[in-house]
Amino acid sequence: MFAGKQVLTITNKIKSSDIGGLGKELTDRIGTGNYDTNRTKFNIEYVPLCSTNLASSTYKTLYNNKVEFNKNNKKINLLNGCVITSGQEFFKALGMKFEETGRIHLTGDHKGEPINKVFINDKNDIPKKILDYFEYSHQFLCNLVGKENVVYSAVHFDEDTPHMHFYFTPVVNQVHRKVFETDENGHQLLKSYVGKDGKEKLIPIQKKDENGKNMYTIEYGKFLNSDQFWKDRGFKTSFAKIQDNYNKYINDKGFNLDRGQIGANKHHQTKAEKYLDELRAETKLIKMEYNKNKDLNKVELKYKDKISDVDTNPLLNPEKGRIIGYKEKNIINLSNYSKEVTKDNLSKDKTIEQNEINLKYKQKQIDKLNNEIRNLKSGKTLQEKDKIIENQKLIIEEKDETINYQNKIINSLRKEISELKETFNEIISNVKEVATDLFKVLKRTLGLDVDKEQEYDHYSFKSLSKKINKKYDKDKSDDFEL
Numbered sequence: 001m002f003a004g005k006q007v008l009t010i011t012n013k014i015k016s017s018d019i020g021g022l023g024k025e026l027t028d029r030i031g032t033g034n035y036d037t038n039r040t041k042f043n044i045e046y047v048p049l050c051s052t053n054l055a056s057s058t059y060k061t062l063y064n065n066k067v068e069f070n071k072n073n074k075k076i077n078l079l080n081g082c083v084i085t086s087g088q089e090f091f092k093a094l095g096m097k098f099e100e101t102g103r104i105h106l107t108g109d110h111k112g113e114p115i116n117k118v119f120i121n122d123k124n125d126i127p128k129k130i131l132d133y134f135e136y137s138h139q140f141l142c143n144l145v146g147k148e149n150v151v152y153s154a155v156h157f158d159e160d161t162p163h164m165h166f167y168f169t170p171v172v173n174q175v176h177r178k179v180f181e182t183d184e185n186g187h188q189l190l191k192s193y194v195g196k197d198g199k200e201k202l203i204p205i206q207k208k209d210e211n212g213k214n215m216y217t218i219e220y221g222k223f224l225n226s227d228q229f230w231k232d233r234g235f236k237t238s239f240a241k242i243q244d245n246y247n248k249y250i251n252d253k254g255f256n257l258d259r260g261q262i263g264a265n266k267h268h269q270t271k272a273e274k275y276l277d278e279l280r281a282e283t284k285l286i287k288m289e290y291n292k293n294k295d296l297n298k299v300e301l302k303y304k305d306k307i308s309d310v311d312t313n314p315l316l317n318p319e320k321g322r323i324i325g326y327k328e329k330n331i332i333n334l335s336n337y338s339k340e341v342t343k344d345n346l347s348k349d350k351t352i353e354q355n356e357i358n359l360k361y362k363q364k365q366i367d368k369l370n371n372e373i374r375n376l377k378s379g380k381t382l383q384e385k386d387k388i389i390e391n392q393k394l395i396i397e398e399k400d401e402t403i404n405y406q407n408k409i410i411n412s413l414r415k416e417i418s419e420l421k422e423t424f425n426e427i428i429s430n431v432k433e434v435a436t437d438l439f440k441v442l443k444r445t446l447g448l449d450v451d452k453e454q455e456y457d458h459y460s461f462k463s464l465s466k467k468i469n470k471k472y473d474k475d476k477s478d479d480f481e482l
Helices: 016-028 054-064 088-093 128-145 226-231 235-252 266-308 328-378 380-445 458-481
Strands: 007-014 044-047 079-085 098-104 114-118 150-156 163-168 171-178 190-194 200-204 216-224
Touching: 007 016, 007 226, 007 235, 016 054, 016 079, 016 163, 044 128, 054 150, 079 128, 088 098, 128 150, 128 163, 128 235, 171 226, 190 380, 200 380, 226 235, 380 458
Parallel strands: none
Antiparallel strands: 007 079, 044 150, 079 163, 098 114, 150 163, 171 216, 190 200
């Protein structure tokens, strides 16, 4: 008999935009929890924040450990986290006392039942067995992620049920870098790629080995990489392995916790099965409505047969004259009512036919969901999703690399344009200087005052050139006459 159920949840996607609110909840006790400030002093911090808040402590931990990460990438997963706890029955079995809060459960298996909270007036009210439980849990997680990477670890006793928060930076010792094709000068080779927007783009060509597989190089060091962190531990199966390892570890320490449902698909299966239960309930109602309409239809048909005798039975035929005990007007009304019943009966037939169609449709949905659940339990669905995710990641990586490559080209072109601009400015300055000197020579040749200030321009230069040409032609003509 288990003392309680194991609860170990993992959060592997905490970005910089998420840290502020999380930090206020962890340290300032501001959030959606039912915090009792009188019990906050009993909370235990195994690893307190090393700076003023969770965000600065996270960055400080990364810098102190000399971890490489992209500081400008707002989408990077800076933190991962775990929460470890169990149901109140587990803590009661370890000697913890609880009292009623005055609140009741609004949903779930315990709907309508009172909600209890931890009863602590003194630190001695916390049983040693519970302190050992959280101490062992903290050690387990430190061994899993590396103690130097832990940003915050604490046990909270100021909410309804004791639980431990554990947050760390997902650091790996090596990463895989893509290898790209290059030309003889070491420049990356590009290939044409048409995006979803229909526009053609150029992307680097990833190098392949002799078996046609993409090539990667391994870079060693300290890197912040949440995806690689969990891949190294089994990727999708890593969460299930941690649950298994923790359960064995904590039970070996003398705690009797139920591992629960094995597998990484519990959330997805529960969601699908919940929808399946709703469909089954809906189908049951449809069947009940179907049977009810079917019975009503039999009654209506039976009544219709009796009423239809009005047209053929001479005793009830209004055309045959007066019937003993009945007025002709009543017989006519009865005949008309028969027609209305017939119409209503046809409507019931239509409703039954629609229900049969709905029933078949719902049954198809049930079969489909059953198939999805089988695939989820077998892992087939996750495998297919993993392939899609991996392909999407490759596309995103290729796009990012294309953008980076294009940015490099743009920066290179900007540099070349800047250098060309400087060269052109220098040439223009030199040409202007030479033209100014030549302008002075032309003025001397024509006997003009060189020292007289006259701004150089194209038209003045052209005018002086014409005068020089005329003078030259005249001098040449005089020489010929001699």
